[in-house]
Ligand code: SF4
């Protein structure tokens with residue numbers, strides 16, 4: 001069984017540790033935390049890979065808690081033909097997936113850090129950031 | 134010993150393949166190693182470069198005559214209106230004109246996917262472009278309708294003519310209000326959540342010749358990947374030097390009008406550009422050679438990011454309401470480091486102007502000159518400099 005990639009977004013009222021614990025214990029899931037951006041002061045994001053027969057039940061449990069669950073069947077890619085390395089996207093990317101390398105000032109994209117917020121897709125003046133299915 | 138060179142001497146060296154050409158960044162290193170006097174003696178030409186969205190860009194297109202003849206009165210290229218009130222089959226397509234059916238900002242913030250800048254980029258990429266024209270018909274020009282497809286190679290002339298490009302220096306934009314704003318300086322988050330700037334700093338052409346000693350009418354330049362010329366000063370050309378408490382912080386507001394044959398330009402250096410919630414424009418690549426005629430010219434050309442400053446301006450309130458003043462100055466070294474401090478707050482910065490592309494332009498122009506393919510032109514007329522003291526007026530309203 002191949003793992004399911006999901007993005008979780010949650011408010012400041014939810015703490016992460018117990019919910020991951022419940023997914024493992026109550027729903028018998030194998031959970032791999034790909035990325036977590038958790039800060040008690042602001043909204044959190046987490047990317048998980050989950051494997052197990054009861055994964056849908058586990059995700060429903062999260063939804064009932066008020067967590068926004070999104071399947072990562074899509075990914076964000078950069079069209080290198082279109083990117084001019086201006087850097088405009090680096091000011092809006094919340095996770096640093098798009099970042100400037102210094103001193104070359106070349107713009108790098110690290111897909112593993114991406115939480116699929118799609119801000120760069122809207123903000124890139126050259127339409128170089130694309131959603132791929 | 135101070136050095137004096139002439140255009141003719143430098144061109145003789147270029148023709149012989151013996152000219153010493155460095156980019157503006159390389160000059161900085163050279164001056165640090167050898168000192169200004171030695172560097173000025175050695176170097177003949179310094180190349181600069183910038184690649185950024187440049188509003189006030191556009192192209193004159195002369196389509197050729199139809200059979201029967203037509204005096205076009207309204208023209209659209211891929212649905213974007215061009216101005217044809219100049220002659221029967223001539224039109225000017227402006228970079229910021231939007232597609233007729235664009236929802237603009239009615240669904241805020243609008244996407245502005247296709248405008249005049251994109252038409253110019255498509256033309257230069259040799260893509261087919263739909264031409265639609267309407268006319269009222271005259272005895273000599275009877276035809277009233279035209280719908281066809283053209284390419285850049287089909288039409289008689291295509292002349293890029295950008296009335297205001299290569300801004301010498303520009304604001305660093307922040308937002309002091311409570312809401313995110315969408316501007317020509319990009320998306321700017323509330324409470325100074327981020328800061329955007331748009332200049333290549335130490336590589337930027339007009340920052341390296343702030344007194345317009347060498348860049349003038351007729352100067353031959355790299356424009357859109359081909360050859361272009363400085364046609365005049367740009368609109369809103371208000372060159373001045375920023376002085377704060379007796380300290381010269383570099384130059385402010387000079388601009389250039391530039392022109393060249395679109396047919397020999399390259400799509401890598403003319404790119405259609407959209408700003409969320411603001412509009413569309415054209416990103417233009419420009420590179421200007423600066424002849425090192427004397428030590429003073431070398432001194433300005435060697436100014437580095439630490440010595441060049443941008444004003445920080447609030448685009449939430451002060452800019453739209455045309456309130457003068459700024460929130461202080463920050464150096465391009467700080468801007469490029471990714472963090473600046475304004476009013477005691479640390480803010481992360483992002484550029485809109487591509488440094489890798491600016492470097493590529495300066496290096497390309499350097500290659501052309503080294504190979505003897507590109508010689509320098511002495512301006513036929515100098516442009517207004519800070520000493521002329523030009524200042525801007527706002528519109529008088531009744
Ligand atoms: S904003 Fe777009 S063009 Fe600019 S660096 Fe980012 S992806 Fe590339």
Ligand code: SF4
Pocket residue numbers: 076092093094095096097098113114115116117118119120121129
């Ligand atoms: S979608 Fe774009 S802005 Fe959002 S995290 Fe991914 S790379 Fe960054």
